[in-house]
Structures are given as C-alpha cells and as structure tokens.
Amino acid sequence: MTVAATIEKKLQEAFQPAKLIVRDDSHLHAGHIGAKPEGETHFYVEIAGDAFDGLNRVAQQRAVNKVLSEELTGPVHALQLKVSKV
Numbered sequence: 001m002t003v004a005a006t007i008e009k010k011l012q013e014a015f016q017p018a019k020l021i022v023r024d025d026s027h028l029h030a031g032h033i034g035a036k037p038e039g040e041t042h043f044y045v046e047i048a049g050d051a052f053d054g055l056n057r058v059a060q061q062r063a064v065n066k067v068l069s070e071e072l073t074g075p076v077h078a079l080q081l082k083v084s085k086v
Contacts, residue, residue: 003040003075007068014067017049018086025080041077048084057083 001009008022023044045064052060060083065072072079 003071004043007043007045007071007076010067010071011045011047011064015047015049015051015063017047017051019046019048021046040075042080043076043078044080044082046082048086050086052083053085055085060084 004022004024008020011017011020011022021044024040024042025044026040026042028042047064052063055063061081064081064083065079068076068079
C-alpha cells in the first residue's frame with residue numbers, strides 16, 4: 001500500500017469525513033531535504049467533517065497528526081493540513 005493510500009485509509013477510519021483530499025506533492029520538493037526520488041514524502045491533506053466540530057484549529061490539526069503519528073515519524077517529511085468542520 002502506498003503512503004498516500006495509508007494516509008487516506010487511516011483518516012477515513014478515524015474521522016469518517018465528508019470531504020477528504022490526499023495529494024502527494026513530493027515532486028514540488030525534489031532536491032530539498034527530506035525528499036526522496038521515488039516521492040511519497042510531502043503531502044497535502046484537506047479534510048472536513050463533523051468530527052472536528054467544537055475543536056479549534058490547533059486541536060483539529062493535533063487530532064489528524066495523532067492518527068498519522070506513525071507516518072509522520074517515518075516516511076512523511078512534510079504534511080500540509082487544511083482541516084475544517086462541515
């Protein structure tokens with residue numbers, strides 16, 4: 001399973017979002033620290049759902065980071081998040 005697919009699966013299971021976009025932006029960071037030639041190091045995630053209702057922006061991002069902690073300490077060098085309530 002690719003890193004992107006793993007991220008998508010974990011976020012779907014944890015939050016049942018109304019909207020989820022997981023995009024591998026590694027090609028935009030070629031040659032930068034943490035980038036690998038094969039990609040799958042830099043991601044953009046946009047997620048919206050009821051699970052984030054009542055949470056401020058920091059708490060929303062912490063919730064996502066917690067679910068993806070294994071990826072963030074492993075293959076993912078950078079994660080850009082856009083989290084919102086429905």
